[in-house]
Amino acid sequence: MHPVELKGPRVSWRELAVADAQDMHDLMSDPQVFRYMSDTEVPEVAAYEAFLIEYCATITEPERIRYKLALTLDGELIGSGGVDLSPSGRKSEIGYMLASRHWGKGLATEAAALLVDFCLDTLGTHRVWATTDVTNHASRRVLAKVGLREEGVMRGYSFKDDVWHDSVMHGMVATDERPLRG
DSSP: OOSOEEEOSSEEEEEOOGGGHHHHHHHHTSHHHHTTSSOSSOOOHHHHHHHHHHHHTTTTOTTOOEEEEEEEETTEEEEEEEEEEOTTSSEEEEEEEEOGGGTTSSHHHHHHHHHHHIIIIISOOSEEEEEEETTOHHHHHHHHHTTOEEEEEEEEEEEETTEEEEEEEEEEETTSOOOOOO
């Protein structure tokens, strides 16, 4: 499926483009956002450009398993995220990040709901899952609001800043009841 365009009442997802490299760098440079990322340092703009050039070359592949998306509000990039499919295409992992100036407005919930619906309704996956740092209570609430249940803590799941961090696994399957969207 190309190009991906998911529209909600306020936010939209679209394919990331090479022109988004500076905005991605700026987003990740926010310490409040970066603290929950698995990266150990913010990549330089040139590294984002190189990644996006490589990624954009794959988005028309028929057996696509990766969707890297820009989250926009009124055309402005305010976050990013995406979907990674298992090789069988039956399971999908979602992820998202949102500029801190937009936290607390319900935009992350709307964005995550669009990703869940895309996985289940468009891609036809059976299982959708996400992980988040145990201390990221806002993201845990977002995932619960869009229907993903906490399934357990994965101890020592990621290593950043010389510390092992625990993560919470969240998931849902296609037969689970989804919260009303509105």
